[in-house]
Amino acid sequence: MSTTYRSAGVDVRRATDALSRIRDRVARTKRPEVIGDIGAFGGLFRVAGDLVLVATTDGVGTKLELARRLDRHEAVGADLVNHCVNDALAMGAEPLFFLDYFSTSRIQPLVFERVVGAMADACAAQGCALLGGETAEMPGMYAEGAYDLAGFLVGGVARDRLLDPASVREGDALVGLPSTGLHTNGYSLARAIVDRAGLDLGAPRPELRGGTLGDALMAVHRCYLEDVRALRARVTLRSIAHLTGGGWEGNLPRALPDGLGAAVDRGAWSVPPLFRVLGDAGSIAERERYDTWNMGIGLVCVVAAGEERDALRALPDAILIGRVERSSAATRVRWA
């Protein structure tokens, strides 16, 4: 009996083929700070001066399963980058560089190209260097065609430009920015509803303006980089909450100091039909919906009281959704 690495299920040539397919798109993410060559043991990025690095890591959860079912692999690549960029933004940082981890049982170079190519394009769009990545082929670890993704992003910000929840004051305005859909959170619940209620992902639905549930579920996580830049140029931005896993109660308090809470007017925006279609089909309690999904608002910016009008002028689709108030309750988002 003779065994080779290939017969054990690992083919280095598949990985090489996969990587060669995205080389040009990765090269377009290069920034002047990037030094050194591809093929080194680590990616190199020069920084200078006093700087605070903001590091964040994320996955896209079981949206991966939908991407596979619907053959929409580009979406999750872009999702991963945008999710990480938004997390760095929430600390006040601009993205500097990104690395990805792609893990599967058997690399399919064409799928890899679609996923990681979309990551590269999303990085280029946000001015972020795609500095490296790991492509792992692990026979038997994943179901046929399945893969997992993790993204790592480092952003940078001058210390005095860090956003600090401790600076938030009673009466500050909560300015919401619309999401494109579920973004990258709450997909296990969404999939359970779809499967149990037998919802058709491919049929046009009048509630979704003739779009399909599959389209609505695969909408790409919106990146708020330009919005936050525009906002900081005009108003006093205190802090930001990125509404991801854990929904409103799980994230909005992260942008507030102890002793303060958020009074949010649920009537200030109309919840996109996707959330109603899913929530109603699954008979999901109202509170569970807001504790799992973003319900149509992907980012909440805490703006100094009195400056909310300027904030709304700076951002065409922003919505005043509430105020910061005193709160000693365990549940700090109050639906007003």
Added chain:
Amino acid sequence: MSTTYRSAGVDVRRATDALSRIRDRVARTKRPEVIGDIGAFGGLFRVAGDLVLVATTDGVGTKLELARRLDRHEAVGADLVNHCVNDALAMGAEPLFFLDYFSTSRIQPLVFERVVGAMADACAAQGCALLGGETAEMPGMYAEGAYDLAGFLVGGVARDRLLDPASVREGDALVGLPSTGLHTNGYSLARAIVDRAGLDLGAPRPELRGGTLGDALMAVHRCYLEDVRALRARVTLRSIAHLTGGGWEGNLPRALPDGLGAAVDRGAWSVPPLFRVLGDAGSIAERERYDTWNMGIGLVCVVAAGEERDALRALPDAILIGRVERSSAATRVRWA
């Protein structure tokens, strides 16, 4: 029919429980540059002056499967950190901070604690801050009890301390440092051999000095940080190759410029018995062994000609394994 996020297989309380179990060990990795609180959208790390950041990401491959079979979860946590530290070292950098991605179908808080706790301890041992992580619960994605790991490390180095393969000269010495075993590469081949040949992982073996194959396979990836520090303090270190996926031919040329190759004397060290046990049981061709596994040498340091004696004095277990020579061949490691 009513569906909740918990009934869809995601329980935020399991994640919270898991995280609370490692909080103290993570806190011990804190460095003075770390600012801000746990619970923020990103980890914060201050840097100052002209600095090159070295970013690297890795997984531990299918060693994960062995860890699960043998209930040796601590090993893969430490492996992941040490693998990343060595990659940063190969560029000349010292580790600054680390983030982890832990992905599974259903979080088992006790397993999570063993894996990520070991990561925290490995970070603390290397003076590296564990700055953040993502714990993903993805129902249906992994087999019962299986999990995937990715690590992300940022190191720092002054520009003039970067190790540069372009500085390597003909005649430079190749100084090898022993590995503890397979480290984190070539496990798919090792597992295929174990399964096909029906090798017993738990029986003491005379060839392994009475140890078991399971013990030998789960040895933790050695971290070479102290060795490289000692070496740089005494000699002119040109470049480093970390022998990981792709073995000798896949990694040693990464530490050399075009036009130069490595003449390596395979007789300079004795290949640890683990490699012989596996290679013989699987009838693995000699070349395939060296193209997949490290064969007992985990790190190769390229030291300026004439300084090899000082290098060997600085490192008690280092071995002079060869020389840099001219090479125009596609295969740049020549077994001399």
